[in-house]
Amino acid sequence: MVETGFRVTSKGLLNSDDYLIEVEAPIVSERIRPGQFVVFMTHENGERIPMSVQKTEDGKITMLIKKLGKTSLELFDYEVGDSLYAVIGPMGNATPIKRYGNIVWGSDLVCGYAENWAHCNALRGVEGNYVISMQTFPSKEDVYLEEELRAVSDEYYITTLDGSYGRKGHYLDILEELLDEGRVDIVFACGDIGRMRDLARLTEKYGVPARVVLRQIMVDATGMCGSCRVFIDGEMKLTCIDGPMFDAHKVDFDEVINRLGMFKDAEGKAKERYQRQRGNR
Amino acid sequence: MARVPMPEQPVEERMSNFHEVPLGYSPEQAIKEAKRCLQCGESQCTVNCPVEVDVKKFLKELSEGRFREAFLTIKESNPIPAIAGRVCPQEDQCEGACTLGRVGSPINIGKLESFLGDWAMENGVEEDFSIQEIPQKVAVIGSGPSGISCAVDLRKKGYQVTVYEALHKAGGVLQYGIPEFRLPKKVVDEELSNLKKIGVDLMLNTIIGQNLSFEELREEYDAIFICTGAGAPRFLGIQGEELNGVYSANEFLIRTNLMKAYKFPEEYDTPIVVGDKVAVVGAGNVAMDAARCAMRMGAEVTMVYRRTRKESPARLEEVHHALEEGLNLMELVNPVRIVGENGWVKGVELIRMMLGEPDDTGRRRPHPVEGSEFMIEFDTFIEAIGTSPNRLFLERAEGLEVNRWGGILIDENLQTSIEGVFSGGDAISGGATVIQALGEGRKAAKSIHEYLRTARAPKEYK
Numbered sequence: 001m002v003e004t005g006f007r008v009t010s011k012g013l014l015n016s017d018d019y020l021i022e023v024e025a026p027i028v029s030e031r032i033r034p035g036q037f038v039v040f041m042t043h044e045n046g047e048r049i050p051m052s053v054q055k056t057e058d059g060k061i062t063m064l065i066k067k068l069g070k071t072s073l074e075l076f077d078y079e080v081g082d083s084l085y086a087v088i089g090p091m092g093n094a095t096p097i098k099r100y101g102n103i104v105w106g107s108d109l110v111c112g113y114a115e116n117w118a119h120c121n122a123l124r125g126v127e128g129n130y131v132i133s134m135q136t137f138p139s140k141e142d143v144y145l146e147e148e149l150r151a152v153s154d155e156y157y158i159t160t161l162d163g164s165y166g167r168k169g170h171y172l173d174i175l176e177e178l179l180d181e182g183r184v185d186i187v188f189a190c191g192d193i194g195r196m197r198d199l200a201r202l203t204e205k206y207g208v209p210a211r212v213v214l215r216q217i218m219v220d221a222t223g224m225c226g227s228c229r230v231f232i233d234g235e236m237k238l239t240c241i242d243g244p245m246f247d248a249h250k251v252d253f254d255e256v257i258n259r260l261g262m263f264k265d266a267e268g269k270a271k272e273r274y275q276r277q278r279g280n281r
Numbered sequence: 282m283a284r285v286p287m288p289e290q291p292v293e294e295r296m297s298n299f300h301e302v303p304l305g306y307s308p309e310q311a312i313k314e315a316k317r318c319l320q321c322g323e324s325q326c327t328v329n330c331p332v333e334v335d336v337k338k339f340l341k342e343l344s345e346g347r348f349r350e351a352f353l354t355i356k357e358s359n360p361i362p363a364i365a366g367r368v369c370p371q372e373d374q375c376e377g378a379c380t381l382g383r384v385g386s387p388i389n390i391g392k393l394e395s396f397l398g399d400w401a402m403e404n405g406v407e408e409d410f411s412i413q414e415i416p417q418k419v420a421v422i423g424s425g426p427s428g429i430s431c432a433v434d435l436r437k438k439g440y441q442v443t444v445y446e447a448l449h450k451a452g453g454v455l456q457y458g459i460p461e462f463r464l465p466k467k468v469v470d471e472e473l474s475n476l477k478k479i480g481v482d483l484m485l486n487t488i489i490g491q492n493l494s495f496e497e498l499r500e501e502y503d504a505i506f507i508c509t510g511a512g513a514p515r516f517l518g519i520q521g522e523e524l525n526g527v528y529s530a531n532e533f534l535i536r537t538n539l540m541k542a543y544k545f546p547e548e549y550d551t552p553i554v555v556g557d558k559v560a561v562v563g564a565g566n567v568a569m570d571a572a573r574c575a576m577r578m579g580a581e582v583t584m585v586y587r588r589t590r591k592e593s594p595a596r597l598e599e600v601h602h603a604l605e606e607g608l609n610l611m612e613l614v615n616p617v618r619i620v621g622e623n624g625w626v627k628g629v630e631l632i633r634m635m636l637g638e639p640d641d642t643g644r645r646r647p648h649p650v651e652g653s654e655f656m657i658e659f660d661t662f663i664e665a666i667g668t669s670p671n672r673l674f675l676e677r678a679e680g681l682e683v684n685r686w687g688g689i690l691i692d693e694n695l696q697t698s699i700e701g702v703f704s705g706g707d708a709i710s711g712g713a714t715v716i717q718a719l720g721e722g723r724k725a726a727k728s729i730h731e732y733l734r735t736a737r738a739p740k741e742y743k
Binding site: 027028031041042044045046047048070071085086088089090091219220222223224225226227229231236241252255258259261262263265266267269270273 | 447448449457485486488491492512513514516518522523524525526528529531532535536539540541544545546548549550551552553554624671672673
């Protein structure tokens with residue numbers, strides 16, 4: 001009952017920043033449910049990084065990752081056959097997969113797309129659910145997962161911020177139209193934290209429930225450090241063991257956004273350092 | 282005759298590294314110190330030891346240069362001498378009871394214990410015993426001090442023991458909590474490697490209640506020992522705790538010790554942000570550890586404590602070292618709120634306290650002095666006000682009864698509300714010492730042995 005190996009079985013760029021990586025992790029693969037996440041470490045001295053899992057297959061998990069900091073750059077440099085130090089999970093709570101009615105699932109960032117697919121894939125199987133997926137990308141060349149998401153949704157919308165593909169703008173514009181039409185029973189979202197704040201305000205205005213997946217900074221991800229604390233209706237909750245999904249209307253987004261920036265300078269330094277070293281190789 | 286002084290890293294030198302502060306006795310110094318033992322009849326040192334190490338005997342052997350025998354004498358009661366010698370509050374235990382202490386300084390039992398532990402490691406000296414296999418299986422949840430001692434004792438009796446650890450390194454608080462300069466991780470890893478050597482299975486990255494359920498464990502094992510510790514941080518619950526620059530001591534220490542953030546970004550990838558002026562709330566061992574880590578990362582550290590130094594529950598040596606290293610200990614103050622600027626800690630409002638009647642710990646209870654609030658500027662705020670049992674496991678362990686603050690309820694044999702499931706260490710006590718946890722691990726091993734011997738036939742094994 002011990003998980004070893006964590007061999008990379010497939011890897012590929014999705015756009016200029018985002019990549020897909022498939023890793024062997026049989027236990028996680030068998031047990032993870034939508035909403036739950038993993039913590040991975042590239043090597044023994046690495047960070048513990050919480051990460052969404054898009055899908056699982058034959059003892060393998062697929063993660064979608066943005067080349068953002070040192071660890072994500074480093075992982076992208078792993079070749080098929082290389083092994084990660086650890087993939088730990090499933091962590092966090094599974095989202096109840098039940099009848100919600102008309103569901104909108106919105107995403108505008110890498111982890112969001114993964115969560116979007118994982119959830120819709122499960123939610124669509126429940127009788128009485130009608131799943132509407134929405135994706136937003138900056139531009140046409142950034143688009144990925146469109147076909148896959150269409151396949152697990154009853155209705156699908158795509159927007160680009162520059163209008164080069166799909167509708168111009170953010171999916172929140174389309175969401176607002178659907179809310180106007182009274183077609184939405186619940187909204188789920190994961191992605192850009194600022195836009196999730198907008199989403200919370202918008203849905204609150206219409207009195208429609210909304211759930212957001214938060215990705216706060218974690219260390220152990222087992223409830224020990226308190227780094228991922230958020231305030232839900234004024235009460236301290238830990239994203240790792242109480243979340244990662246919360247009622248959007250109760251989240252203090254300003255505080256969440258602020259805490260996400262705590263290690264920005266340090267992370268920037270580590271990234272630069274890695275890029276410099278990599279360039280020298 | 283006075284105590285043989287312990288050579289230490291000079292203050293100015295140690296503030297720029299995380300190496301151990303005491304440099305350890307040489308064999309000659311150790312023998313000399315052990316010779317001071319009066320070999321008195323009382324052996325209060327042993328009586329006062331939570332695991333009843335035969336101190337008198339090992340000191341005698343050590344004083345005669347018989348290191349191997351001395352080491353094995355300790356090992357009979359304590360599976361991790363190199364660790365315990367470094368972290369036990371000896372002044373409250375063996376050394377506190379030493380007859381020599383009445384007239385001068387007690388024997389430095391702690392340092393002699395760790396000397397022997399280190400010596401054995403360096404010379405590859407190990408206990409000699411044979412294991413008669415028993416098919417019954419025991420799961421130990423947590424690889425901290427009580428888990429280690431329980432696993433070792435049960436394995437020696439022949440049981441098939443598996444230790445489950447949530448983190449990527451074994452040792453629990455020894456690994457994530459206690460800093461390198463107090464307990465080198467090499468020592469922890471080395472003493473833990475003994476587990477594997479005697480055939481204990483160690484499963485890292487396995488979180489019971491999360492990726493493996495308690496029910497699955499109950500189905501598979503004949504008995505379970507829960508030693509999940511008290512890993513959940515407590516927060517003061519004051520305004521401003523959401524600010525950047527506010528850490529639980531747990532987070533600060535996990536980043537520093539487990540993730541080695543002080544070697545970021547050169548060798549390790551986990552960052553830590555430490556400001557120039559750091560406040561640490563609390564004055565226990567954890568507070569001292571956090572403060573001393575912060576000072577080594579270049580900060581000026583003020584400890585804000587609602588009582589006085591006299592009431593501090595920290596080990597004497599830690600207080601002594603911390604003050605030597607420049608800690609500013611501010612007594613009789615308590616934080617009221619944390620003030621921020623641009624999302625970061627800017628300062629702390631404190632209120633003066635005064636001591637009243639003793640509480641149930643025997644320490645005088647602090648009361649706020651009305652209207653005495655004042656502000657001090659800080660850019661980092663670390664809360665070391667205690668921990669609670671981790672609710673992740675407790676919430677998912679059906680049928681396991683806990684008390685009001687989440688401590689697992691046990692009977693006199695450490696058995697929980699579930700038959701065959703035992704518990705010990707901080708999971709039941711909420712936050713005690715390494716050696717107490719170790720003692721409970723040993724006691725649990727005895728109870729589990731008794732239970733398995735008498736209560737039931739082994740499960741069917743596939």
